[in-house]
Amino acid sequence: MRVTIFYFFFLYSQDFSLVMDNTQPSVETLEGIKKQITQYKMQHDQIVAEQKELAKTRDDQRDLATKFRQRSEKLMMSLEEDQCSHDKSIQEKMDALRHQENVLQMEIEKAEHELEELEAHNKTLKEQTDVSRTPPCVFSSQVTTAVPERKVVFKGLTGDTPAAHLFDMKSHIVYPMEGGTALITFEEEVVAKKILTMRCHELTLGEKSECTMSVEAKPVHLLIPSKVEMDTQICPHRILVSELPKKQSEDVVLDKLEIHFSKTRNGGGEVEKCDMLHDSGNVVITFVASDVAKCLTDKLYHEVELQKGKRYKVKVTPFLNGRITNFKPKLTACPRTVLLTGIHPIMDQESLQDLLEIHFQKATNGGGEVDAFLYNPVGQNTLALFQSDRPSDRQGAL
Structure with a gap:
């Protein structure tokens, strides 16, 4: 501070000496010294005021710099947060796109797999369609049977047909019989209905009617298939040979066919087995x-030598x-078969069976001509076989 004051004092003393009026009192006098001190005080006050103003300006500049620095730091932090948020958003979007891409890829693979299955199924259906144009063919599940080949004449009206192929089935139903019962199948349905309507029947067990036996007639209910749907596939190892001569023996036909179709020159190969349907x-x-x-x-047709020197044209499908x-x-009731219950073993099986059959054959007892009769004595186990023996009787006959 002293140096500064001295510095200004030196300057002002020079200026003062330059503009000193000759009329002013001399510094060597007391008036001159006082006046000069007053001037110096004024200059000192002015310098102090300027210093305060400079200090205030400096403090304002410092505050401004601090505020600017703080604002800069906030802006930098905000920029960093925005950058992090932006990077995170981009990463999330990229992850979502990758996930969507994976899902779409899986859906594409699934669709391709389903398309392959559909193409394979269509190929199978086409093969089956081709097969259906050249019957007969064979369905094999547990039992092998042949679909009959028939020549038909169309006499109906055209229209939409169902997609499925329909086949007739011949039923073979096993019916377990209880002891002391009998099954009787009449030739006419009306006779069976009459016997069932009468329900209780008295049988005479001797010529003089000294003993009688009462039996009860009940309907026979069988569980019949009403609808059977099958998926079929062409067997790559088997063929069906049809249109064979009827008068040839089975062993000869099988041997000749096996020999013919085992030869490569006939288009065949090694035969594992040959079965007759x-x-x-x-x-x-x-x-x-x-x-x-x-x-x-x-x-479709092959010529096979089934007799020496004689060839036959057979169909291969x-x-x-x-x-x-x-x-x-x-559950269906048999129209011609009746179940008789309450039969007591009062005589031997053969005699009692003859007695029952004769009783129900007589028209006076409400009976009629008997097609089949089966008696199961008490204490024995017997299985009755029902089958459809004619197209009009689909409920089964004993």
Whole structure:
């Protein structure tokens, strides 16, 4: 502070000396010294005021710099947060896009897999359609049977047909019998209805009517398939041979067919087995290799030497494996069969069976001609077999 004052004092003393009026009192006098001190005080006060103003300006500048620094730090933090938030948002969007891409890829693979299955199913359906144009064919599940080939004449009206193929079924139903019962099948349904209406029947067990036995007639209910749906596939190892001569023996036909279709020059291959389907008279040939059957079925008719020097033209069609997919049964009463209960073993089985059959054959007892009769004595187990023996009787006959 002293240096500064001295510095200003030196300057002002120079200026003062330059503008000193000769009229002013001399510094050597007391008046001059006082006046000079007053001037110095004024200059000191002015300098102090300027210093305060400079200090205030400096403090304001410092406050401004501090505020600017704080604001800069806030802006930097805000920029960093915005950058982090932006990066996080981009990362989340990228993750979401990757997840969506994975989901779409899985859906594409699933769609391709379903498309392959549909193409395979369409191929199978096409093969089955081709097969259905050249009957007969065979369905195999547990039992192998032949679909009958029939020549038909159309006499109806055209219209929409269902997509499924319909086949007739021949029922074989096993019916467990209780002891002391009998099953009787009449030739006419009206007789069975009359016997059921009468319900209780008195049987005379001797010529002089000294003993009688009362039996009760009840309807026979069987569980009959009402709807059977099957999925079929062409068997790659088997063929069905039809239109065979009827007068040839079974062993000769099987041997000749096996020899013919085992030769490669005839388009065949190694034969695993050869089976006769007795319900249709057709033959199923099973090959070891899986590519033989397809080559043989491409040609519908083959000439086979079934007798020495004599050749026969036989039909070769694909063999179908069947799997039941839908089965709906229904409880149905047999129209011609009646169940007799309450039969006591008062005589031997053969005599009692003859007595019952003779009683229900007589028209005076409400009976009629008997088609089949089966008696099961008390204490024995017997199984009755019901089957459809004619198209009009689909409920079964004993």
